[in-house]
Amino acid sequence: xxxxxxxxxxxxxxxxxxxxxxxxxxxxxxxxxxxxxxxxxxxxxxxxxxxxxxxxxxxxxxxxxxxxxxxxxxxxxxxxxxxxxxxxxxxxxxxxxxxxxxxxxxxxxxxxxxxxxxxxxxxxxxxxxxxxxxxxxxxxxxxxxxxxxxxxxxxxxxxxxxxxxxxxxxxxxxxxxxxxxxxxxxxxxxxxxxxxxxxxxxxxxxxxxxxxxxxxxxxxxxxxxxxxxxxxxxxxxxxxxxxxxxxxxxxxxxxxxxxxxxxxxxxxxxxxxxxxxxxxxxxxxxxxxxxxxxxxxxxxxxxxxxxxxxxxxxxxxxxxxxxxxxxxxxxxxxxxxxxxxxxxxxxxxxxxxxxxxxxxxxxxxxxxxxxxxxxxxxxxxxxxxxxxxxxxxxxxxxxxxxxxxxxxxxxxxxxxxxxxxxxxxxxxxxxxxxxxxxxxxxxxxxxxxxxxxxxxxxxxxxxxxxxxxxxxxxxxxxxxxxxxxxxxxxxxxxxxxxxxxxxxxxxxxxxxxxxxxxxxxxxxxxxxx
Amino acid sequence: xxxxxxxxxxxxxxxxxxxxxxxxxxxxxxxxxxxxxxxxxxxxxxxxxxxxxxxxxxxxxxxxxxxxxxxxxxxxxxxxxxxxxxxxxxxxxxxxxxxxxxxxxxxxxxxxxxxxxxxxxxxxxxxxxxxxxxxxxxxxxxxxxxxxxxxxxxxxxxxxxxxxxxxxxxxxxxxxxxxxxxxxxxxxxxxxxxxxxxxxxxxxxxxxxxxxxxxxxxxxxxxxxxxxxxxxxxxxxxxxxxxxxxxxxxxxxxxxxxxxxxxxxxxxxxxxxxxxxxxxxxxxxxxxxxxxxxxxxxxxxxxxxxxx
Numbered sequence: 001x002x003x004x005x006x007x008x009x010x011x012x013x014x015x016x017x018x019x020x021x022x023x024x025x026x027x028x029x030x031x032x033x034x035x036x037x038x039x040x041x042x043x044x045x046x047x048x049x050x051x052x053x054x055x056x057x058x059x060x061x062x063x064x065x066x067x068x069x070x071x072x073x074x075x076x077x078x079x080x081x082x083x084x085x086x087x088x089x090x091x092x093x094x095x096x097x098x099x100x101x102x103x104x105x106x107x108x109x110x111x112x113x114x115x116x117x118x119x120x121x122x123x124x125x126x127x128x129x130x131x132x133x134x135x136x137x138x139x140x141x142x143x144x145x146x147x148x149x150x151x152x153x154x155x156x157x158x159x160x161x162x163x164x165x166x167x168x169x170x171x172x173x174x175x176x177x178x179x180x181x182x183x184x185x186x187x188x189x190x191x192x193x194x195x196x197x198x199x200x201x202x203x204x205x206x207x208x209x210x211x212x213x214x215x216x217x218x219x220x221x222x223x224x225x226x227x228x229x230x231x232x233x234x235x236x237x238x239x240x241x242x243x244x245x246x247x248x249x250x251x252x253x254x255x256x257x258x259x260x261x262x263x264x265x266x267x268x269x270x271x272x273x274x275x276x277x278x279x280x281x282x283x284x285x286x287x288x289x290x291x292x293x294x295x296x297x298x299x300x301x302x303x304x305x306x307x308x309x310x311x312x313x314x315x316x317x318x319x320x321x322x323x324x325x326x327x328x329x330x331x332x333x334x335x336x337x338x339x340x341x342x343x344x345x346x347x348x349x350x351x352x353x354x355x356x357x358x359x360x361x362x363x364x365x366x367x368x369x370x371x372x373x374x375x376x377x378x379x380x381x382x383x384x385x386x387x388x389x390x391x392x393x394x395x396x397x398x399x400x401x402x403x404x405x406x407x408x409x410x411x412x413x414x415x416x417x418x419x420x421x422x423x424x425x426x427x428x429x430x431x432x433x434x435x436x437x438x439x440x441x442x443x444x445x446x447x448x449x450x451x452x453x454x455x456x457x458x459x460x461x462x463x464x465x466x467x468x469x470x471x472x473x474x475x476x477x478x479x480x481x482x483x484x485x486x487x488x489x490x491x492x493x494x495x496x497x498x499x500x501x502x503x504x505x506x507x508x509x510x511x512x513x514x515x516x517x518x519x520x521x522x523x524x525x526x527x528x529x
Numbered sequence: 530x531x532x533x534x535x536x537x538x539x540x541x542x543x544x545x546x547x548x549x550x551x552x553x554x555x556x557x558x559x560x561x562x563x564x565x566x567x568x569x570x571x572x573x574x575x576x577x578x579x580x581x582x583x584x585x586x587x588x589x590x591x592x593x594x595x596x597x598x599x600x601x602x603x604x605x606x607x608x609x610x611x612x613x614x615x616x617x618x619x620x621x622x623x624x625x626x627x628x629x630x631x632x633x634x635x636x637x638x639x640x641x642x643x644x645x646x647x648x649x650x651x652x653x654x655x656x657x658x659x660x661x662x663x664x665x666x667x668x669x670x671x672x673x674x675x676x677x678x679x680x681x682x683x684x685x686x687x688x689x690x691x692x693x694x695x696x697x698x699x700x701x702x703x704x705x706x707x708x709x710x711x712x713x714x715x716x717x718x719x720x721x722x723x724x725x726x727x728x729x730x731x732x733x734x735x736x737x738x739x740x741x742x743x744x745x746x747x748x749x750x751x752x753x754x755x756x757x758x759x760x761x762x763x764x765x766x767x768x769x770x771x772x773x774x775x776x777x778x779x780x781x782x783x784x785x786x787x788x789x790x791x792x793x794x795x796x797x798x799x800x801x802x803x804x805x806x807x808x809x810x811x812x813x814x815x816x817x818x819x820x821x822x823x824x825x826x827x828x829x830x831x832x833x834x835x836x837x
Binding site for chain 2: 008010011078081082085089090091093094095096097098100101102104105106107108109110111113114115125128130134138154177180181182183184185186187188191201202203204205212213217220221313314315317318321334348349350351352353354355356357360362364365367368369371372399400401402403404405406407426427428
């Protein structure tokens with residue numbers, strides 16, 4: 001047996017057990033009406049280059065495993081250096097206060113586990129929100145700030161195995177922060193996860209490729225997080241304009257780099273690639289409602305995402321400043337964030353503290369704007385056009401992180417007669433499973449972990465919301481106003497065989513609005529369903 | 530018993546100084562990135578469902594409506610009733626609620642003893658019956674909760690595994706104080722000695738004669754008071770910062786905001802992270818504009834690909 005056979009693994013076991021710490025099996029999983037495939041066996045060669053010591057899944061798809069004793073020692077010492085910087089005022093002013101408060105004051109009641117979608121999906125000890133926090137806490141107590149009782153409080157040994165496992169474990173949490181909502185003291189285990197990721201990225205340069213080398217690096221140099229350049233972006237725009245003309249019989253313009261207009265609209269690049277109907281819908285709505293707006297083809301503004309949000313403060317700052325700078329250069333009144341959940345948090349909340357006087361461009365979400373357009377009847381609406389079962393997924397970064405809850409519900413109640421809530425919802429929603437970068441991390445066996453574990457509760461919520469309409473003769477729509485959520489949910493629905501079996505599809509909110517517009521000839525939504 | 534009286538004064542002094550130091554330490558930490566979490570209870574008319582001012586189109590043109598009452602209500606529900614434990618882990622609440630309620634009642638008891646001493650000096654001692662009722666109830670609840678939490682921590686594997694020796698020591702220390710407190714109380718059901726001791730402490734006169742159990746209790750209690758600020762038992766201080774300064778801190782950074790000065794200050798801090806995409810030794814403001822290290826990472830990647 002190449003894995004540890006007991007489920008119960010205490011924090012001190014983390015550095016001691018020399019086998020794979022955990023193996024998740026089908027029987028461990030929360031029951032689900034699903035046609036999901038069995039777990040696949042991992043490639044035995046992976047353990048040569050990647051950290052398979054945790055649970056056999058690989059999030060960090062860089063070959064970073066030390067090959068010799070010297071390399072192991074170097075890894076540990078670089079980790080300690082990074083940890084010191086994480087606790088240092090100048091290097092980590094960004095989160096020093098929240099981090100220190102969370103490290104020092106946890107009463108270890110494990111209340112947070114009750115709220116965690118990942119722990120509840122399979123009840124593996126290492127997936128508890130407290131687990132990785134406790135490992136980090138014990139390392140700090142023993143190696144950085146032992147104090148009077150340091151040794152008594154910590155029995156964890158810091159070796160290369162501990163470091164590798166901790167790095168992987170930082171990518172078994174979607175940073176949805178549901179756990180933080182439950183904590184009576186306000187301990188933020190989601191933040192601790194992010195801080196561990198940050199240590200590895202900012203000190204050791206280690207992060208999943210999709211976030212770093214193919215993510216923020218590509219975003220800052222090429223234009224977008226998938227490598228799409230401004231030239232490619234413009235050809236996408238032309239294609240979408242042609243699509244709209246074909247579908248509606250009317251030419252709608254997607255203005256790019258127009259100066260002096262009211263709105264700079266920023267979309268996630270994933271919407272251009274996977275959900276062009278969302279981009280098209282925004283164009284139709286804004287033109288019909290009479291707004292003056294523009295997109296930007298500038299690097300990295302053509303893509304609203306900011307993966308720095310999930311693992312690196314330096315990259316977060318670089319991308320956020322460039323987004324706002326573009327608004328200033330185009331002399332717009334406001335920047336409106338499209339269907340990118342974490343794009344909301346980045347531009348409206350977290351990165352708000354990077355902006356000085358030269359970056360005075362107000363930022364807002366597209367959702368209240370869309371509700372205003374519908375409410376004021378700036379477009380003509382057929383309230384029965386979308387008469388099929390619709391439920392709403394609340395992206396964590398739109399509800400829990402920035403508090404936008406009601407306008408999207410108002411829109412759906414107005415235009416979808418069969419709208420129903422999933423439970424829990426709003427700020428107490430469950431993450432789709434694609435949060436914190438998981439939506440775009442598709443290397444090796446990580447998608448299997450995401451689909452089986454991270455998205456599990458969301459899939460159950462969706463089927464429960466449609467339980468009276470599961471008949472495949474009825475098409476059903478999960479409205480998820482975030483590109484990462486849409487992608488994750490659609491992939492999970494397919495993985496679990498529910499997209500075909502129950503005819504459930506996930507899409508955005510803008511296309512539902514266009515679907516309800518009486519003066520748009522062909523229905524955008526119908527063409528894509 | 531001069532030594533005991535001095536110990537009491539020193540313990541109270543240590544407690545006050547260390548708590549103050551902790552408050553100063555946390556309140557002088559640098560500005561952090563915005564990291565609020567909804568529901569934020571001061572959002573007027575929106576807190577109930579978790580909404581924020583971001584639900585308004587062009588929110589910056591509208592007045593921000595906040596409600597101190599909303600924040601106080603949420604804070605008190607959490608402090609007094611430990612609402613989140615009640616909602617998410619009821620079995621634990623049956624232990625932690627009496628424990629915390631016991632502490633609050635004992636604090637009220639001390640306040641009543643103090644009031645009794647002051648009013649007695651003025652010639653009319655008040656609160657005798659309340660002192661008996663609150664003290665008795667407080668120590669009973671506190672002892673029950675403490676024993677329960679200790680047993681729970683030992684018997685529940687998922688709690689035991691995360692508990693360190695210090696966690697047990699803290700609970701045992703409190704238990705020792707409550708057990709000796711009960712012994713002292715049973716030998717003095719009307720808290721006569723407690724009232725006389727408070728009078729001595731307030732008037733700086735000699736302590737009354739105390740029984741061995743009363744002496745041990747007062748000694749242990751004094752030591753506990755001095756010890757608490759060095760532990761996470763000061764989470765009542767932490768909680769203020771985690772909620773008010775982090776999870777409920779949603780002040781927007783708009784023109785004219787005093788935040789701008791603080792932002793300038795933190796952006797002038799130096800960066801010394803070592804990853805290849807970061808340039809060491811420059812300020813955060815410079816780093817955020819610096820793209821060269823990112824280009825170097827890309828160039829290195831291209832070279833590696835070429836090498837393969």
